[in-house]
Amino acid sequence: MRNVLIVDDDTIVRITLRSLINWEEKGYHIAADAIHGRQALDFIKDHPVDLVITDMKMPVMDGIGLLEELNRFKDMPAVLVLSGYDDFKLVRDAFRLGASDYLLKAGLTEETLVSMLKRMDEEVFQDQQGETGEEKKPVTAIPDSSLLGDMALGKRSLDESFFQQEYLVIQFEIEDFHKVSARFGEDFEEELIKPMIELAGQIPRVASRCIFGAVGPSRYVMLYRITDPGQYMDNSVSACRQLCNVWKHFMNLSVSVGISSPGNGSKDFLTRFEEAGERLRLKYLKGKAKICDPWEKDVVSFEEVRQTGLEYARLLKGLMVGDELSVWSEKKRLFSDLYKMELKAAKDVCLCIICNMAWQLSDNHDDITALFVEEINYYVKIGRLDGMRSLELWLNNFFRWIMDYNAHQTDRRQADMMIRAKRFIMDNYANPELTLGSVAGFVGLNEKYFSTRFTKEEGMTFSNYLTEVRIRKAGELMETTDLKIYEISQSVGYNSVEHFTRVFKKLCGVSPGGYRK
Template sequence: MINVLIVDDELEIRKGLHLKVDWQQLGFNIAAEAVHGEDALEKLTEQPIDVVITDMNMPVMDGIALLSQIQQQYPGIKSVVLTGYDDFVYTKAAIRHRAVEYLLKPVMPDELEQLLLQLKQTIMNERQERLVDQESSRKYERWFQEIRENFALHMLKGDLSPIIMSKAAPIQMKPWDEAAIQVATFGLQADKAHEAKQETEQFQLPFELIMRELAQQHAEQLFICKDSSYPHLLHLVCRDGSSTRLQMIESFKQQLKQVLGFELVLGISGEVCGFAQWHHAYMDALLQWSLHNSEAHQHTALHGHIGRLNDEMLIRLLQKDDLNPALQYIRTTFTEAKQLSHTELVRRIFEVLIALERLLQEQKASVVHTHSIWLNPEQVLKLTTVDKAIAYVERYLQESHKSMRQESNEDIFDEVLAYIGQNYVYEITLPSLAEKFNYNTSYFSELFKSKVGQSFVQYLSEIRMKHACHLLETTELGLSDIAELTGFSNASYFSSRFKKMFHISPSEYRNEKSKTQ
């Protein structure tokens, strides 16, 4: 329904307009009436109005002054002027203040109906355009936020590769590199192993939806990170003042308890600064979360712990056919950790398992073997000696090693294509991709073409162009922004590649699509 305000100092004129047409049938509602300009402005503050039909010659505030105020304060309102043949001065003023139409007195019913139908079409078109713009804006914001969350997850897992780090500035993450942050890990955790699956399945979706709704209220101060392998765990990366961070985290915990009906397990890290330190905070939060039933639960921040595990070295050792060097390295680092405390040994066990998961994700196999640990981490606390810890971890290493050897090139290429689909915004080259998946570059190039049916460069270009087309169709972003968000070095190169592929320029493509929508 379209709301109308009628403004005229003569009661007969106002009532007459009511009777000229069937307003409701035409889709209009006479929401209010006013006797002069000031009265009309007061009515405009009381409810939303789409159309103002006003006389020009009125006491207190005439139509000229009213139109001027409407133009300044309510530019979206459509103004219609009631005028007579002798009111040429008023007509010129109405034109100056952008009145959309005029009705000559006496108003004829057919003229009024025709005008209302024209206004209705214009207003409905504008409403539809606003809805499309709002939806495009929401999609872009959601997509941009997902990219930033993905970057933050890379930082938490210690992936500081040049390809990833090069995108910190374009996605506005550089200020976070200089900010003091804490990580808070929220998770669904069962008291008994057999309860874990049922509990996480039942509460996983509402848990995430509530967390994201709460996080939206503090979008400038925090990120939510989620590893798809462990949907029952959500990690908050929080900045701002220390007391503010802790208050915010505690508020989240209490609101989740109120809605879900039970208290979630929470682990909070110590404060760190710089992307290179985010992994330490991530491990602190995971460890605190896992130790919630132990004496170490009272230990909020971990200080004086041993240095970070050299997971790159461990991964290289795990890729060898002989696992003994990897096990020897793990034994050495477990021994160093145990000499400090049992808590440090537990931390090191988790670090080794995370490194193993990273290898499985990046190489060939699905992460299936360590799920029970994250759902019921108390079992790790029972590993009180290095020998017990080694025996525990070795079982997962053997299973994972066997799984990786059994995976086919077909499965590997599912991972390759998934990686490209998730990282096309970054700089990806054939040599870097071959190295990541442990292939010789020349062999990888031939294998890629045989599996995918086109060269790596062609495939990557098509993926980027697909997302570029989506942004051209659904957003008003400039070519420079689209180029940057789809992995092209600059707008000029993007435009030339686009024209070569589609035989029209990006601007022409956008115009054509806008006409068909």
């Protein structure tokens, strides 16, 4: 059994990782979790760990700092990195420091995690076991598709022979990956990645001038060599559209695209790769399964969106958490700024705020398209507004929709937490150490808040609920087994048979012995 340490400052991510799969069945044991790198190091110094799953961005000590410290260990554990879509620079640094692989947080599903652990078993832990006496498999040539994906991630140094002429770097992302991934089982390599690459290779103009590879189950990269200087803009967009149509037709996958500006030589490759990813992140303003290229007119840039997000960070945070007071004061500042601008500039700021809102929803595993029944192209929607007053009115309505939606989602998520809490109680009622605090910690809620919410939703306190579960289970054991009373007492979480007897009689109106008779 391999020991696993989860390192992430986000409680929800830690809980998700713990509960996503049956770790024991896969040969792994969750030894502990930590909220930052320093806490993780303190644990590892006293406990053997085989696999560390760590976030990149954390307080006190981030993922890069943790990797740097782990490199000082005589026996460094395997490290699996968690990242966001905009963290490829950090992922490359992580590989440089010895990380084994990475998982995209937004694409984290049972299937992706199982597939990753299977790959770790075959490629990482198998290597650590040394010689097994079996005949070594012959070394096979690595296909260009794999080399390209590895170079993009920093797993492999750049090969100058790939970049002998001008090129574009294009990124592709499967839409709603967390929903569609279940169709492809546990072996993403065979069931998803390989078919995606093979279908791309069947398109003549892609096969003749492009290299297409995967950087993950949900994300792909293509090197488009420019052999048509006068027409490459239209031709590259046309090739991307044809690829997306093929994947839609044969695999029922919707795919969005981000295209970089031209690059030259290996020195430009990583910059163009990141540029393609940044352009891909602007897709939310156009709708799903769209192509975002550098030649579009009258669109906002990634840098404009990023800067606007920094400028109005308090407004965005208030919208996400439902802070009416903060939103009210920040809206006044926003509209004061907008009325000082030309209408076109004000509309661009509006678009940047919408895109930032989409990013934050995506970071929360949510989707801005869920706000409305129909898909919206925000360039068209905002473009139709004929003045500052109508822009202000529309933005006010949009902010209200966002806050109402987030409030509903928060209620739903917290209701889901109560369901998980009750399941946790049912799985652990036999443990005498089960407490309100341990259940609250499991679902990631403050103990006092959890206690209040539990009482409100269940109509009884946590303590009374746990007692009722234990006594009901005790009654079932008396009806269906020949266990002695003290054995039943221990089986339902009571160390003292006397205390168990008093509680049972109080709740059932009869002693355990009388109930059995």
